[in-house]
Amino acid sequence: MRVVGDRVGVSAPALYHYFDSKDxxxxxxxxxxxxxxxxxLSRAADEHPCGSLExxxxxxxxxxxxxxxxxxxxxxxxxxQRDVPRAVEDLPEGGGYxxxxxxxxxxxxxxxxxxxxPDLLAMYLWCVAHGLVTISLACRFEHGEDCAAPExxxxxxxxxxxxxxxxxxxxxxxxxxxxx
Amino acid sequence: MRVVGDRVGVSAPALYHYFDSKDxxxxxxxxxxxxxxxxxLSRAADEHPCGSLExxxxxxxxxxxxxxxxxxxxxxxxxxQRDVPRAVEDLPEGGGYxxxxxxxxxxxxxxxxxxxxPDLLAMYLWCVAHGLVTISLACRFEHGEDCAAPExxxxxxxxxxxxxxxxxxxxxxxxxxxxx
DNA sequence: TCGGGATCTTAACGCTGTAAAGGTCATCAA
DNA sequence: TTGATGACCTTTACAGCGTTAAGATCCCGA
Numbered sequence: 566m567r568v569v570g571d572r573v574g575v576s577a578p579a580l581y582h583y584f585d586s587k588d589x590x591x592x593x594x595x596x597x598x599x600x601x602x603x604x605x606l607s608r609a610a611d612e613h614p615c616g617s618l619e620x621x622x623x624x625x626x627x628x629x630x631x632x633x634x635x636x637x638x639x640x641x642x643x644x645x646q647r648d649v650p651r652a653v654e655d656l657p658e659g660g661g662y663x664x665x666x667x668x669x670x671x672x673x674x675x676x677x678x679x680x681x682x683p684d685l686l687a688m689y690l691w692c693v694a695h696g697l698v699t700i701s702l703a704c705r706f707e708h709g710e711d712c713a714a715p716e717x718x719x720x721x722x723x724x725x726x727x728x729x730x731x732x733x734x735x736x737x738x739x740x741x742x743x744x745x
Numbered sequence: 746m747r748v749v750g751d752r753v754g755v756s757a758p759a760l761y762h763y764f765d766s767k768d769x770x771x772x773x774x775x776x777x778x779x780x781x782x783x784x785x786l787s788r789a790a791d792e793h794p795c796g797s798l799e800x801x802x803x804x805x806x807x808x809x810x811x812x813x814x815x816x817x818x819x820x821x822x823x824x825x826q827r828d829v830p831r832a833v834e835d836l837p838e839g840g841g842y843x844x845x846x847x848x849x850x851x852x853x854x855x856x857x858x859x860x861x862x863p864d865l866l867a868m869y870l871w872c873v874a875h876g877l878v879t880i881s882l883a884c885r886f887e888h889g890e891d892c893a894a895p896e897x898x899x900x901x902x903x904x905x906x907x908x909x910x911x912x913x914x915x916x917x918x919x920x921x922x923x924x925x
Numbered sequence: 926t927c928g929g930g931a932t933c934t935t936a937a938c939g940c941t942g943t944a945a946a947g948g949t950c951a952t953c954a955a
Numbered sequence: 956t957t958g959a960t961g962a963c964c965t966t967t968a969c970a971g972c973g974t975t976a977a978g979a980t981c982c983c984g985a
Contacts, residue, residue, distance in 0.1 A: 566942060578943070579964055587942060643883045652885045681911070682896045688880075688904065689873070689911050696876025700868075703823045705832045716862045724868065731861070731869050731915035746973060758974075759933055767973060 566590075591641065598638035605631040606661045610668060616675030618736070620668045622729070625694045628661070629721050632698040640702065643695070665690065678736050686736065693732060697721055746770075771821065778818035785811040786841045790848060796855030798916070800848045802909070805874045808841070809901050812878040820882065823875070845870065858916050866916065873912060877901055 566577040566587055584590040609627030613620035632639040666687045672678040701721040718724045746767055750757040764770040789807030793800035812819040846867045852858040881901040898904045
């Protein structure tokens, strides 16, 4: 708080005139970050027609781009350190979930995606993108000859792109249940 | 540190006889958690024959089960708060990556999985499982009538199981590149 | 019997977030 | 014009944190 106060030119206790606590201040910052996050997503979606698979992919790419370009924000947004998990509905912009879900609904209706539950598909895509990002932020990979995964692309964006064949097979395949 | 000291019956500064800093103590705890994590994975793998798709799935399930049964550990293991990302190779048990990769190599050789880069496939599966877990830990979903995603299973384990058709299509499909 | 290391203590330091008390100034009613 | 009010800021202080410093106790080998 003292540092924040310095940055804006007041003493630390003065900040308590505007925020109840440090937590409240952080929450405010997070809220602003979520709004920027939502803009990333909607701008990405707007560039592709409703019902297209490309629109869904663009959302994934935007998700990853936001996380990489706003790492500090992203860490706070989806921090695992919070006491109680955040309710998705309470997020500004619905956390982008509604946007993704609708893009999927449209793609299904357009026949570009398998007729599965939109929520299931949305959750699946969210998991792929979110996992990719959180792993990238939490772990470091040595790229080179003698390393764990030499063939992998270095950047999360490229890695996401490399997933495309695998993921698309899942999204477009028929409806047969192939487990067990 | 004072609380930890109380728990083990000494004063806080006494802990500094055994650990250089609080961070060093936490690192030690994390290391122990990773070892337990490795046990979860190898026990799961041992229950299924090499080369089977089931073995790969079992690793995913074990990943999720560990995260859910050891939430505090998992939060620390893959915390996004650390200054510098953790090198995967430095992890005890290689963070389980080597185990997953080998299971995939075997499955490919046995013809149960598409002939793609094992690292790519491993990374993909890791992302799905990790994303699923981190989202579950960070966000809360209201399940019921008027909610964001009413059709989704409640537990991460069930959700992972529900992903099976989608994921399997990607893992088993032919080698054609279907992007763009 | 003595010295030294292992193990512990208490006291204290500098850092946090935050409460309490009070100062200054613009605004507005009497 | 005056006095009150509220917005906005200050300094001071407190309890908590991780950590250091200094010293006490005890065990063990020479």
